[in-house]
Amino acid sequence: MRRKIRFMLSFVLILVLILPIFSQTVFGAEGDRVVDVTLLTRPKSSASNEYEAINLVAKNLRKIGVQAEVKVTPWEQMADVVWYQRESWDITGWQMTARPERLDPDEFIYNLFHSSTAEKGYNFIGYKNPQYDKIAEKQRVTIDREKRKELIYKAQKILAEDVAYIYSVHPKINNVYNNQVFADDSMKEMAGLGLKNFWTYINAKPISDQKDIVLNFNDTVQAINPLYVSGTVDSWITELIWDRLMRMGQDGLPKPWAAKSVEWLNKTKVKVVLREGMKWHDGKPVTVEDVKFSFEVPKTGEAPMYRPFVKKIKNIEITGDNTLIFNLKEPWAAFETASLAKINIIPKHKWKPIIEDLKEKPKNAESYQADKPIGSGPFKFSKWEFNEKVILKANKEHFHAPKVENWVVRFVPNMEATLGMLENGEINFLAAYTGDSTLLKQTVDNDAKLTMNSSVDLGFRFLAPNHRVKPFKDKAFRKATAALTNRQIVAQVVYKGFAVPCDSVVSPALEFWHNPNIDYPSGGVKQARQILKEAGYKWDEQGRLLYPKN
Amino acid sequence: MNLKWKYLIKRTGQMILTMWIISTVLFFIFRLMPGNPLVAYINPTFTEKQQEILMEQFGLNKPLWMQYFIYLKNLLQGKLGQSFFFKEPVTNVIAKVLPNTIYLMLTSLIMAYVIGIIGGIFLAWKRGETIETYGLVFTLFTRSAPQFWVGMLLLAVFSFQLDIFPSGGVASAGIVYGSELEKLFSLQFYKHLFLPALTLTIYLLGLPLLLMRSNMLDVMDEAYVQMAKMRGVNKIRVMFKYAARNAFLPVITAMAVGIGYAMGGNVVIEKIFSWPGLGRLLVKAVSTSDYPLAQGAFILIAAIIIFMNFIADIFYNILDPRVNIEDRK
Numbered sequence: 001m002r003r004k005i006r007f008m009l010s011f012v013l014i015l016v017l018i019l020p021i022f023s024q025t026v027f028g029a030e031g032d033r034v035v036d037v038t039l040l041t042r043p044k045s046s047a048s049n050e051y052e053a054i055n056l057v058a059k060n061l062r063k064i065g066v067q068a069e070v071k072v073t074p075w076e077q078m079a080d081v082v083w084y085q086r087e088s089w090d091i092t093g094w095q096m097t098a099r100p101e102r103l104d105p106d107e108f109i110y111n112l113f114h115s116s117t118a119e120k121g122y123n124f125i126g127y128k129n130p131q132y133d134k135i136a137e138k139q140r141v142t143i144d145r146e147k148r149k150e151l152i153y154k155a156q157k158i159l160a161e162d163v164a165y166i167y168s169v170h171p172k173i174n175n176v177y178n179n180q181v182f183a184d185d186s187m188k189e190m191a192g193l194g195l196k197n198f199w200t201y202i203n204a205k206p207i208s209d210q211k212d213i214v215l216n217f218n219d220t221v222q223a224i225n226p227l228y229v230s231g232t233v234d235s236w237i238t239e240l241i242w243d244r245l246m247r248m249g250q251d252g253l254p255k256p257w258a259a260k261s262v263e264w265l266n267k268t269k270v271k272v273v274l275r276e277g278m279k280w281h282d283g284k285p286v287t288v289e290d291v292k293f294s295f296e297v298p299k300t301g302e303a304p305m306y307r308p309f310v311k312k313i314k315n316i317e318i319t320g321d322n323t324l325i326f327n328l329k330e331p332w333a334a335f336e337t338a339s340l341a342k343i344n345i346i347p348k349h350k351w352k353p354i355i356e357d358l359k360e361k362p363k364n365a366e367s368y369q370a371d372k373p374i375g376s377g378p379f380k381f382s383k384w385e386f387n388e389k390v391i392l393k394a395n396k397e398h399f400h401a402p403k404v405e406n407w408v409v410r411f412v413p414n415m416e417a418t419l420g421m422l423e424n425g426e427i428n429f430l431a432a433y434t435g436d437s438t439l440l441k442q443t444v445d446n447d448a449k450l451t452m453n454s455s456v457d458l459g460f461r462f463l464a465p466n467h468r469v470k471p472f473k474d475k476a477f478r479k480a481t482a483a484l485t486n487r488q489i490v491a492q493v494v495y496k497g498f499a500v501p502c503d504s505v506v507s508p509a510l511e512f513w514h515n516p517n518i519d520y521p522s523g524g525v526k527q528a529r530q531i532l533k534e535a536g537y538k539w540d541e542q543g544r545l546l547y548p549k550n
Numbered sequence: 551m552n553l554k555w556k557y558l559i560k561r562t563g564q565m566i567l568t569m570w571i572i573s574t575v576l577f578f579i580f581r582l583m584p585g586n587p588l589v590a591y592i593n594p595t596f597t598e599k600q601q602e603i604l605m606e607q608f609g610l611n612k613p614l615w616m617q618y619f620i621y622l623k624n625l626l627q628g629k630l631g632q633s634f635f636f637k638e639p640v641t642n643v644i645a646k647v648l649p650n651t652i653y654l655m656l657t658s659l660i661m662a663y664v665i666g667i668i669g670g671i672f673l674a675w676k677r678g679e680t681i682e683t684y685g686l687v688f689t690l691f692t693r694s695a696p697q698f699w700v701g702m703l704l705l706a707v708f709s710f711q712l713d714i715f716p717s718g719g720v721a722s723a724g725i726v727y728g729s730e731l732e733k734l735f736s737l738q739f740y741k742h743l744f745l746p747a748l749t750l751t752i753y754l755l756g757l758p759l760l761l762m763r764s765n766m767l768d769v770m771d772e773a774y775v776q777m778a779k780m781r782g783v784n785k786i787r788v789m790f791k792y793a794a795r796n797a798f799l800p801v802i803t804a805m806a807v808g809i810g811y812a813m814g815g816n817v818v819i820e821k822i823f824s825w826p827g828l829g830r831l832l833v834k835a836v837s838t839s840d841y842p843l844a845q846g847a848f849i850l851i852a853a854i855i856i857f858m859n860f861i862a863d864i865f866y867n868i869l870d871p872r873v874n875i876e877d878r879k
Contacts, residue, residue, distance in 0.1 A: 079586075083588075214723040366637060386826060388719050391724065411826075420705065423710065
C-alpha cells in the first residue's frame with residue numbers, strides 16, 4: 001500500500017513539474033513571461049549613433065519588464081544573419097541611406113514592405129498585410145501624380161499603424177565647403193541629399209586659383225562601370241561620366257536631361273526626344289541607337305543589377321533621328337525615376353563587341369573594367385589611383401559644362417584627419433563625415449573659410465523588428481517598443497540635434513510625398529506600459545512582462 | 551649527395567608542406583567565418599535571381615570539397631582567382647597596392663634597423679652612464695607607444711599645425727604619377743612617405759636597438775674584445791670591428807623575418823595616413839568576405855615570410871660559419 005502511495009505521489013510530482021513546460025510550448029504560453037529579446041547593432045566604433053540608440057531602447061525595454069540584451073556585431077555578419085537567417089533574430093538596428101533614385105517613394109514603399117519580397121527580398125522583417133500590398137501595387141501603376149500621392153499617403157499611414165518599422169530618426173546631412181574656393185550661390189542643395197549631389201558638382205563656381213573640387217570619401221571605389229550597381233562613391237562617379245535621359249532635380253522630381261523632352265502618350269507609351277549635338281568623350285556623336293542599346297543591354301543578362309530598372313519595358317521603337325518610343329508592359333509610375341533617370345547611356349560602338357564577347361564567357365559585363373571608360377557626361381574619366389583617389393576632368397563640350405576643371409575624390413578612412421585636411425585645404429568639399437557632428441560644427445565655427453550646410457536626409461535610421469517571431473509578431477508589442485524609442489531624445493541626445501524624429505519611410509525632405517499627418521506611438525515608458533496593458537499584457541510580482549491570455 | 555643539397559631539398563619540401571597547410575587553413579577559415587560575400591550587394595532592388603547569379607559567378611554554388619579542389623588546382627597553376635568585391639583578378643588587385651606597402655615598410659624597417667643598430671652599440675658602450683638610462687627609457691617608450699597615438703600626434707603637429715607635410719595618400723589631390731619610377735623620383739612622394747614612415751620607424755626601432763645592445767654587452771665581455779682594448783686599439787674600431795660584428799647575427803635574422811612580416815602592411819598606419827597599401831586592402835577583403843582576395847593576399851604574405859625565414863637560415867650560415875648546416879642534420 002505504502003509503495004502504491006509513494007508511486008502515486010511521484011507521478012503527481014512529475015506531472016506538476018512537466019505540465020507548465022508542456023502547456024507553454026503547446027498551448028501558446030498564456031500568461032507566460034515575454035521571451036528575452038536580443039537587439040542587434042553594429043559596433044560603436046563604426047556606428048556610434050545606432051549603438052547608442054539601441055542601448056537606449058534596450059534600457060527602456062528592461063524598464064517595462066523585458067529581458068533585453070544588446071548584441072554587437074560587425075555590419076557584414078549582422079547583415080548575413082538578418083538577410084539569410086530570417087527566423088533567427090528578434091530586432092536589429094538598420095538604416096536606409098539617401099540615393100537619387102530613392103527620391104521616388106516606390107523603392108521604399110514597395111520593395112521594403114510588399115509581401116512578395118518577404119521570403120528572399122528586402123522585406124527581411126517579414127511584414128505581410130494584404131491591404132498594404134494592394135496599395136503598394138496600385139501606386140506603381142498610377143500615373144496621375146496627385147492620385148498616386150494619395151496612395152503613398154495611405155501606405156505611410158498603414159505602415160505607422162502597423163508599426164512595421166520602429167522608426168528612429170532622419171539624420172541631417174552635413175556638408176562643408178571652402179567658401180574662399182567656391183561661390184556660395186553655386187553650391188546647390190538637393191532635397192534629401194544635401195549639397196553632395198550632381199547639381200553642385202556641375203555648378204560649383206571656383207572664385208580662386210583653386211579650380212578643382214576636391215572631396216573625400218571614407219571607403220574605396222569598387223568599379224567604374226556603367227552596367228554595374230556597386231558602391232556609394234562608384235555611383236557618384238558613374239552619374240558624372242555617363243549621361244541619363246532624365247536627372248533627379250533639386251526638388252526631388254525627375255527632369256529631362258539628355259532627353260530634350262519626355263512625353264507620356266498614354267499609360268504605357270512614352271515618347272522621348274534626344275537632345276541634339278551630344279558627343280561621346282571619344283568625339284563620336286550620341287545617337288538614338290546608343291540610347292536603345294543602353295536600355296536593352298540589361299535585358300540580355302549581362303548586367304543583372306540593372307535588370308529591375310528595365311524589366312517593365314516591352315520594347316523601344318526608334319521613330320526618328322532623335323525620337324524614341326518606350327512601350328511599357330504595364331503602367332509604371334516610377335518609370336522616369338527608376339528607369340529614365342537611372343540607366344546610364346553607353347556608347348554602342350564600344351560596348352556591343354564587349355557584350356558579344358562576354359556572351360561566350362562565364363563572366364558578365366559587371367566584371368568588365370575599361371582602362372579609360374567612355375561616356376558622354378559632364379566629366380570625363382581621367383585617372384583612378386587604386387585605394388587613393390579618382391580624378392575626373394571637366395567635359396567642356398558638354399551641354400552643361402562644369403565650372404570646375406577637375407572633380408577629385410580622395411579616399412580618406414581617417415575621419416579626424418579629414419577635418420584637418422579640410423582646414424589646411426587638402427580637400428575643399430566635405431562630402432562624407434561619420435564622426436561627431438558637434439566637433440564638425442566647432443571646426444566650421446572656428447574657421448571663417450568654411451561653410452556648413454545641414455539638411456534633412458532622405459534616408460532614415462530605424463529598428464527593424466522581426467514580424468515572424470515573438471514578441472515582435474504582436475503589433476501591440478511593436479507599438480510599445482516604438483513608444484519606448486523616444487525619437488525626440490535620440491535626435492537631441494544621441495544625434496546631438498543633427499537629426500529629426502522619423503515617422504515614415506518617406507522623408508519630410510520630400511515635401512510632395514511625405515504624409516505630415518501620421519500618428520506614430522510615442523510617450524516613453526509610461527505610454528508603452530499603457531499600450532501593453534490595453535492589449536492584455538500583465539506583469540508578475542517581479543515586474544516581468546507576461547503575455548496576454550489570448 | 552652533398553649534405554648541403556640534401557638540406558636544401560629537405561627545406562624546400564618543408565616549405566611546400568607548410569604552404570599547403572596554410573592554403574588549406576586559409577580556405578576553410580574564411581568559409582567557416584560568419585559572414586557572406588553577398589551582403590555587400592544587399593539593396594532594395596536585390597532580387598533572388600541576382601543572388602543566384604552571384605553565387606554562380608563566385609563558384610559558391612558548388613559543394614565545399616569541390617571548391618577546395620578547384621582552389622588547389624588554381625593555386626598550383628599560380629592563379630589566385632578573381633576578387634568578389636573588385637571583380638578583378640586577385641593578382642592585379644594586390645599588384646596595385648603592393649609597391650606602396652613595400653616602400654613604406656622597407657623604408658621604415660631600414661631606418662629602424664640602421665638607427666637601432668647604431669643606437670644599440672652606443673648604449674652598450676655607454677653602459678652604466680646616465681645617457682644609457684635615458685636611452686633605454688626612451689626606447690621602451692617608443693616601443694610601447696600605440697602607433698595610432700604617435701601617428702595622430704605627428705599628423706597634428708607636422709601636418710595640421712606646421713603644415714610641413716601632407717596628411718595622407720601618396721600624392722596631392724591633382725597629382726598622379728605616370729609610373730612607379732616617376733613616383734620614386736618625385737620629391738612629392740617622399741613628402742607623403744615621411745610621416746607614415748617615421749611613425750612606423752619609431753615603433754620598430756625598439757627591437758633592433760635592445761637586441762643589439764644586449765648582444766653587444768655579451769660580446770664585450772669576451773677575451774678578444776678585452777685584449778683589443780688592452781692593446782690600445784682605437785675605441786671606434788673596437789666597438790664596430792671587434793664587438794658589433796659579432797653581435798650582429800641575431801639582429802640580421804630578426805630583420806630578415808621582419809621583412810617577411812612587413813609585406814602584410816600595417817593596417818593602423820595605413821588608415822591614419824590614408825596610405826593605399828596591402829593592410830587596408832586585407833581588412834576590406836576580410837570584412838566583405840572576399841574569399842579569393844583574402845586568401846590570395848594571405849598566401850602571398852605567408853610565402854614571403856616562409857621564404858625570408860629560409861633566407862635568414864642561409865645568412866646565418868654565411869655570417870657565422872660555426873653555425874653550419876652539418877650541425878643541423
